[in-house]
Amino acid sequence: MARVAVGPQESASASRRWWDADADDYQAEHGEFLGDDDFVWCPERLREADARLLGDPSTLVGARVLEVGCGAAACSRWLKRRGALPVALDLSGGMLRQAALASVRTGITVPLVQAGAEWLPFSDASFDLACSAFGAVPFVAEPARVMSEIARVLRPGGRWVFSVNHPMRWMFSDDPGPDGLKVAQSYFDRSPYVEVDADGVPGYVEHHRTMGDRIRDIVGAGLELVDVVEPEWPEDLTATWGQWSPLRGDLFPGTAIFCCRKPS
Numbered sequence: 623m624a625r626v627a628v629g630p631q632e633s634a635s636a637s638r639r640w641w642d643a644d645a646d647d648y649q650a651e652h653g654e655f656l657g658d659d660d661f662v663w664c665p666e667r668l669r670e671a672d673a674r675l676l677g678d679p680s681t682l683v684g685a686r687v688l689e690v691g692c693g694a695a696a697c698s699r700w701l702k703r704r705g706a707l708p709v710a711l712d713l714s715g716g717m718l719r720q721a722a723l724a725s726v727r728t729g730i731t732v733p734l735v736q737a738g739a740e741w742l743p744f745s746d747a748s749f750d751l752a753c754s755a756f757g758a759v760p761f762v763a764e765p766a767r768v769m770s771e772i773a774r775v776l777r778p779g780g781r782w783v784f785s786v787n788h789p790m791r792w793m794f795s796d797d798p799g800p801d802g803l804k805v806a807q808s809y810f811d812r813s814p815y816v817e818v819d820a821d822g823v824p825g826y827v828e829h830h831r832t833m834g835d836r837i838r839d840i841v842g843a844g845l846e847l848v849d850v851v852e853p854e855w856p857e858d859l860t861a862t863w864g865q866w867s868p869l870r871g872d873l874f875p876g877t878a879i880f881c882c883r884k885p886s
């Protein structure tokens with residue numbers, strides 16, 4: 623592990639390599655929790671069916687939706703079942719291969735696009751909604767660029783809802799147990815978390831932003847921040863997911879979901 627500066631291109635290359643290599647393992651580990659055509663926002667198991675952060679279900683019918691950092695695209699298939707017209711985008715061909723396999727399993731096909739969230743290959747105002755469950759945003763060096771790209775491809779009045787690690791989690795080590803309750807680093811330290819290989823080449827890269835940074839990126843892109851949802855840990859959820867656990871979930875938030883709107 624290293625805390626070194628990683629530029630936008632280097633970060634994107636590292637992410638692509640990492641997620642390509644990890645795609646099968648990620649799906650094997652988390653596929654059951656995520657489902658093949660379910661929309662789960664976070665390890666706290668908040669579902670779009672209950673939360674309705676994208677709006678009333680009736681408004682999904684015919685809506686053009688961009689899912690960013692889709693992984694196996696379970697959210698897009700859930701949206702398609704509700705009459706939406708989703709496009710699922712991811713940087714990683716390995717993750718999109720998992721999406722294609724899940725389409726075969728379910729018989730629900732959605733268009734898959736391989737691209738970085740920082741450079742969206744779509745025309746202006748081509749979507750009514752955009753969403754992301756832990757996709758892309760925590761992994762890019764310039765999240766402000768992602769916010770601007772989303773603002774560009776949304777139509778006026780369109781919504782953008784995305785979940786990320788709650789910024790305050792940064793202070794703690796990624797340990798689901800008692801060691802993960804101790805402050806280990808500064809909330810204000812923005813140097814990225816980087817796992818490097820034996821040759822010093824970055825593999826997994828995650829970029830921290832404070833709550834203020836995230837809001838500034840959203841507002842700076844010309845979007846309105848409508849709500850920030852901090853899901854609480856459900857009493858009946860006993861499973862851990864990496865650093866997420868009932869122990870930590872009882873004490874502080876693990877996920878922040880930002881609900882934004884492009885002004886009409």
Ligand SMILES: C[S@@+](CC[C@H](N)C(=O)[O-])C[C@H]1O[C@@H](n2cnc3c(N)ncnc32)[C@H](O)[C@@H]1O
Nearest residue numbers: 641691692693713714717738739755757758761
């Ligand atoms: C934690 S996974 C989440 C996947 C899926 N949304 C889910 O809920 O399981 C993060 C995803 O973001 C994708 N990703 C990382 N950096 C990206 C980027 N710059 N642009 C688009 N996708 C990216 C990864 O390939 C991976 O599929």
